[in-house]
Amino acid sequence: MTATAAVPAPFTRDDYAARMRRAVDAARAAGLDGLLVTPGPDLVWLTGYRPTALTERLTALVLTADREPTLLVPTLERPDAEAAEGAAAATLVDWTDGADPYAAASALLRPDGRYAVSDSAWAMHLLGLQAALPASRYHAMTARLPMLRAVKDADELARLDAAARAADATYEEILGVRFAGRRETEVAADLADLLRGFGHEQVDFTVVGSGPNGANPHHEAGERVIEPGDCVVLDFGGLMSGYGSDTSRTVCVGEPTDEVREVHEVVRQAQQAGVAAVRPGVACQEVDRAARRVIAEAGYGERFIHRTGHGIGLTTHEPPYMIEGEERPMVPGMCFSVEPGVYLPGRFGVRIEDIVTVTEDGGRRLNTTNRGLRTVA
Structure with a gap:
């Protein structure tokens, strides 16, 4: 590493x-x-x-x-x-x-x-x-003045790019770590070590939500032992050169069930729809609407219980917010997450998150790791 x-x-x-x-x-x-x-x-x-x-x-x-x-x-x-x-x-x-x-x-x-x-x-x-x-x-x-820090200049974008690459490298490495039989806190510690190893000076969060814990979007890694067959939500990030990273992927310990595959594919398509809605001049709420529409049409609308995204920069959560009612238009240089999810209480959850920046003619993902359902040992 x-x-x-x-x-x-x-x-x-x-x-x-x-x-x-x-x-x-x-x-x-x-x-x-x-x-x-x-x-x-x-x-x-x-x-x-x-x-x-x-x-x-x-x-x-x-x-x-x-x-x-x-x-x-x-x-x-x-x-x-x-x-x-x-x-x-x-x-x-x-x-x-x-x-x-x-x-x-x-x-x-x-x-x-x-x-x-x-x-x-x-x-x-x-x-x-x-x-x-x-x-x-x-x-x-x-x-x-909600948009004061929302539009990043080239130097800020370079820092966010580097932080995203480090988070991506962390994800690729964690796929090779053993999950089954270990506590969530142990995998979270691995994530933190990897983020620091790839250049982060500060780790802000390492969410590891296994099995039913994955149905809580803000679950803190706990003492639950991860079991074969678990769906595991990974959400992690921190600061690198003063600017934030934040990415989420959902993995399965061993072979996933058909239901897990179905829900994961719905969330993947919703995330793609949200990213596709990113372009200058369009209201921020359209990103939320695009992602939410896919999930609602699949029958999981009531299980998508948070906004689709938040701005990122010197802090992990800052304006703009991708949520219904946010009518401010997107502007080139804005950076924010696109992170729809489906949460089935008592069973499992799925979330996929990338940081996206608005370009002159659309949007560009800063996170580029595979968004398909990956399996771990």
């Missing part, structure tokens, strides 16, 4: 500056005065800064059209912030322990301003800002 990709070149100051400008433009288009970005994926995307200290001390990137980007940090964390590549594209302002961080932040904001704020912002920070500026208003980032 060898790593599949070299470490990519880091993002530059110019990359981060362009993202900040894009964020300000998006806020203006949404009728907002700016953004308040607290620690989390949005801050990493905009500055490359990932605070390591506890976040009870206010850290916030302030982006508005009427001033240069400003990163407010606790004094003791300023050296770490200065080391982040994107910090060079912002003015750093610090505050010391014992001072009022909300007074420092309010000096950067309009008293009656309207701002998008990170979904992960601590309530005490938001309440502190509201107390300092009672006429100000705040809106959840996902609610007002």
Whole structure:
């Protein structure tokens, strides 16, 4: 087993500056005065800064059209912030322990301003800002700027491609591992080791749902011993060079029954239909509709109990979401999963998942492993 990709070149100051400008433009288009970005994926995307200290001390990137980007940090964390590549594209302002961080932040904001704020912002920070500026208003980032990070540039796509290739290599290797007679947790540990071996710096999940456990889409690998004849859902991923992987395949321990073959083929066709629906200008919900239609027509509509997909990037789940009611059009550069499933409680489940990116004339799978029903020992 060898790593599949070299470490990519880091993002530059110019990359981060362009993202900040894009964020300000998006806020203006949404009728907002700016953004308040607290620690989390949005801050990493905009500055490359990932605070390591506890976040009870206010850290916030302030982006508005009427001033240069400003990163407010606790004094003791300023050296770490200065080391982040994107910090060079912002003015750093610090505050010391014992001072009022909300007074420092309010000096950067309009008293009656309207701002998008990170979904992960601590309530005490938001309440502190509201107390300092009672006429100000705040809106959840996902609610007002859901597509801010949705469209990936070429460098981001390259990272997602590499992460997907590493996940694919992991799947090919796990097919040679013994399943029967081992606990789900043991196979999950193998998946985690393989992901790391192929270049992931972080493993976020290794779902191994055998037999009846496969009927629970978010089953965590448990102590159940995998048996011959089991259908096993494998769903795994993590971060590689900061960007996510996420893929699912369903295998059978030994020869599958006719019913397992039938359900698996329905899900395979549904997944193909969902991918075929990907093209620019089409509403995201059409991916869900296409996949769901195949499953409903096969008589399993009530057993497909989750959305068809979710965006992926710096986090495994982020906008856009492939679900009924999401009318935003797909745009080249968007990346998301297409992962229909059928779940038969008490018996087994089947899910097939690829990450797909929107191209100029359709969609392209980042995951390319065989989607047929594979058998394992």
